[in-house]
Amino acid sequence: MSHVNRFNLFSFSGKMKILHLSWMAFFITFMVWFNFVPLLQSVKSSLGLTSAEIKTLLILNVAFTIPARVLIGMLTDKYGPRWVYSVLLAVSAVPCFAFALADNFIQAAVARFFLGFIGAGFVIGIRLVSEWFPHNELGTAEGVYGGWGNFGSAAAAFTLPTLALFFGGEDGWRYAMAITGLMSLVFAFVFFRHVSDTPKGATYFRPKNLTAMEVTSKGDFFLLLIMKLPMYGALALLAWKLSPAGVAMLSAWTVNVIYLSLVIIYGYDASLVWKVNKTIFEKPVPAIHQYKFKQVAVLNVLYFATFGSELAVVSMLPLFFSETFELTPVVAGMVASAYAFMNLISRPGGGWISDKFGRKLTLLILTAGLSLGYFLMGQVNSDWPVGLAVAAAMLCSFFVQSGEGAVFATIPLIKRRMTGQIAGMTGAYGNVGAVCYLTVLSFVDYSTFYYVIAITALLGFVALLVMEEPSGQIAEMNEDGSVTLIDVSH
Template sequence: MTWGDLFDFTREDIRALHKTTLAFFLTFYVWFNMAPLATTIVHASGLTMAQLKLLAVCNVALTVPARIFIGMASDHFGPRKTFAALMVIMAIPALVFAFSSGYTEMLVSRLLMSMVGAGFVIGIHMTSLWFKPRDIGFAEGVEAGLGNWGSSIAAMTLPAITVAVTAVTGAAYGWRYSMALSALAMLLYGVYYWFGISDGPAGSTFRKPRRAAAIEISSWGDLVNAIVWTIPIMGVLGVLAWRIHGMGFMSEDALLLSYAVIGGGMLYQIVQLLRVNVPILKRGVPADDTYRFTEVAVLCAAYVVTFGAELGVVSMLPSFYQKTFGLGPVEAGLVGGLFAFLNFFSRALGGFISDRVSSRKGNLVVYLLGTAASFAAMGLITPGWPLPLAILVTLVCAMFVTGGCGATFALVPLVKRRVTGQVAGYAGAYGNVGATIFLTAYTFISGQQFFFLIGGAAFVSFLFALFAFREPAGSFAEEYHLSSVDRAIENESAN
């Protein structure tokens, strides 16, 4: 598939790609509809800056575990139903937030809205059902790259929409109606998506795992590996609870209770891993149905230092340029916006190259090494640097980081076809884990040290991928590998 094919709307798979991209775009547009209107909300609602910061924390709080559980739902019910349901259901807290009458309503609705960020996982799964292994990298890169633009377009358009609506409704309601419009658009598109797309081309069979309560594992060692890599997904919620406590919005007793609840959730997920996999492992896994969880772990680590780094850098880059070069807010914001704006082109390019080179692993390794080197270069930026050179280094770093996202998810659908939703859920969750860890660390270190930290983490991920990752069989095949278990499940569904 080439760039020109994206405009061939006679192809059913291209139409499905654009429908899914728009769904992902809308979920991110709604997810990030608060930040562009933050000051307007503060003035209109009388919130303090501390209360606004807490809303921002709540906006990402449940995204990490949601990506795991939504991935399970996508594997079990199919991405069509799951994506449509997510858009319709998440429109409810979005509308509640828009018309909230008190801070508690805003807090709870924003916390629930954080789950809409799991739409990314479903989009990856749906795209994998429509495109063959030889084209999957580019297709996933386009879908994720354009979908991620939802946050950028929200920042560009919502203030203007609010100004226009305010002229008609007044200052007290302008931001509310503009937010409600975005939620309503997502709700209506969710209804359309239910009827307007299928889980793969006509004649294809959607194969789901027999049990989707936890990811299926192929060996006892991999079961231990899966448990180890599941713990941080719940554990990062403890970091968020600690941050809320530090902001003064949570008492010591409430913090301890939060830790207990998070620990209970962690234990529950471990129990589910055991319940699903111990019977499978006792029976024995056919040789043609095995895969290594190490591949999932490598992709998780790669996404920590690509998408996780992107989220972290976008959050601090404008202030870094203001402090380092004395730029004004507008100029610094433009530089920061360029980092995310490259998402579509460079993320799609990372997937496109993955489809064209002889080794998808090699492509990922090169991107991770480039990410490590470019962040090391950013750590060397000082006020004495020429501004154009600093911007050039930043753009090169952005190309490697966002391209690395595309290189990572070009491999996700190839690890284990039957559990693609859950593999995407793990990798996607670790992107948010990385962002949380990096931004928490940033509160204790300088901007230069922040870049060196990410660069060091990227180098560790590079070594992990280089020595531990094995190229999936059939990475460039005409069709996905079907195991004896896949065929048995297909026969069970037919009967």
């Protein structure tokens, strides 16, 4: 192993340069995506919004990300990460500026809805990093990418309120937000200039079809159709939250139209899956080209519980601490940010453990820890010392984020040319989880909310038992018909 090929975080050349630029791009997307949360109060008073309207903006912020992650995954596989990330960073600056200039709730709502698109950036880097790192470093590299990039939301929480104060006045928050948009726009050009999709001489494998995911057996065909349902269900749930039964932003008629549209789109989606995969009903796929979609399904469920709970908990933790322990909002915010801080080490940690001890074993241990962690959080009440409650939250967060790292240490090992699509679907499941958990939270108390997450993590643990450790090699077809074998295990 020459020093050039070593995994050295302090290097900025070769594959390490790609890793650093990737996490920076992801960092910026998360900073833009969550630039709104730390400035909630300023936005609320500046635009004269009600609490219900603010909650609606928070829902809209994650709504579009569900279909966006699936779409961006497909585009990444087809056009390559360099183009797709650069365009996403540039285009997303537009709704960011639009939000900074918004004068009323409707303008803010539309801008926030479209900003959900930037939350799909994560998927692009997963494919890019998998092109540059060998299987025995992949978990660590994807963990660094995910963990350090994810820190963008915490960075927004620390810096944007200060920036807003620095600009001062009623419009301070607008300048702070606009700066994140400007960062996104500038970095789009930096990324485009300095990144290439694969190392020199390597082939970038593209899927045969852009419209739907390929599967390689009849059972997987039906499993894929079933696994698509929760994504549509989550969007229906969001529509319901905006209906007269929820925050009443949309009329009953509009919501019914949305429900009907979702049914029609699902039907169309299913027809595309049929079109791409109907040949498997005529003749079986050669063993060398098969992959097991159940691997994807299990990882979807695990990401629902890990990233879904992270998104939900990050949104409610400051409130939980301030209400349970009567802390000031600032102290509660700092205590809650300890949860996000864990990302810097936990996600790379989860990936590294996966590289060393195997994907399945790591996931089993982390998922069990996750479930126990949330059961512990469910016990927290005002009789606890605050320090102990914070320690419990940080322990829980370690399992959550290491679990995310371990999920994405496994994804690129399933089918190389479809890594973007697979990452897109699993990533979308994280958002589906967030929508479901936050909806549950609106009906129950905090401890029940934690117990619900613990139980879903247990279900994930059971699902994991049927997952198979990625082993041997993945076969990918070159354009000339020859086959390249990619190692996925020692």
